[in-house]
Amino acid sequence: MTRTDRTEALTRLYAWLDAEVARRGWTCRACGECCHFARHGHELFCSALEAAYLFGDDASGEMTDPSVCPFLENERCTRRDRRTLSCRIYHCSASGGDEMSALSEEALSRLKRLHERLGLPWRYASLWRHHERRKVLLSQE
Numbered sequence: 001m002t003r004t005d006r007t008e009a010l011t012r013l014y015a016w017l018d019a020e021v022a023r024r025g026w027t028c029r030a031c032g033e034c035c036h037f038a039r040h041g042h043e044l045f046c047s048a049l050e051a052a053y054l055f056g057d058d059a060s061g062e063m064t065d066p067s068v069c070p071f072l073e074n075e076r077c078t079r080r081d082r083r084t085l086s087c088r089i090y091h092c093s094a095s096g097g098d099e100m101s102a103l104s105e106e107a108l109s110r111l112k113r114l115h116e117r118l119g120l121p122w123r124y125a126s127l128w129r130h131h132e133r134r135k136v137l138l139s140q141e
């Protein structure tokens with residue numbers, strides 16, 4: 001399977017998830033607050049496929065501080081189309097965490113099945129760990 005096929009499969013999953021979120025009426029002011037991980041009291045985790053898609057091939061995304069997303073500029077996400085499953089699910093406006101947890105579980109299980117189908121390693125880890133791993137791989141090229 002080519003990289004384009006992998007990207008298409010992942011974007012189809014993201015489109016399904018965006019529709020599920022829209023159906024629930026969750027809204028986001030795009031204030032960027034939750035992209036300050038430490039300040040907001042959480043960490044962004046994603047799979048190997050998601051990290052590869054998010055970071056892409058260009059030189060942006062240099063991460064010097066694990067407490068904030070490197071794709072946040074002037075409190076705006078500069079990778080909105082490529083943002084991860086967790087970025088898409090988390091909504092501070094969602095009432096009660098149960099529905100968000102249930103959707104997260106369903107989305108993660110679909111993502112895991114996608115990895116299996118594509119024969120890709122899962123490597124679910126923090127964005128910081130993905131970044132550090134990528135740095136090592138790039139230095140070996």
Ligand code: SF4
Pocket residue numbers: 027028029030031032033034035090091092093
């Ligand atoms: S989910 Fe909430 S905190 Fe995060 S960007 Fe949207 S409005 Fe801001």
Ligand code: SF4
Pocket residue numbers: 034035044069070071072076077078079080082083084087
């Ligand atoms: S990818 Fe975008 S939405 Fe996700 S944490 Fe980074 S800046 Fe925020």
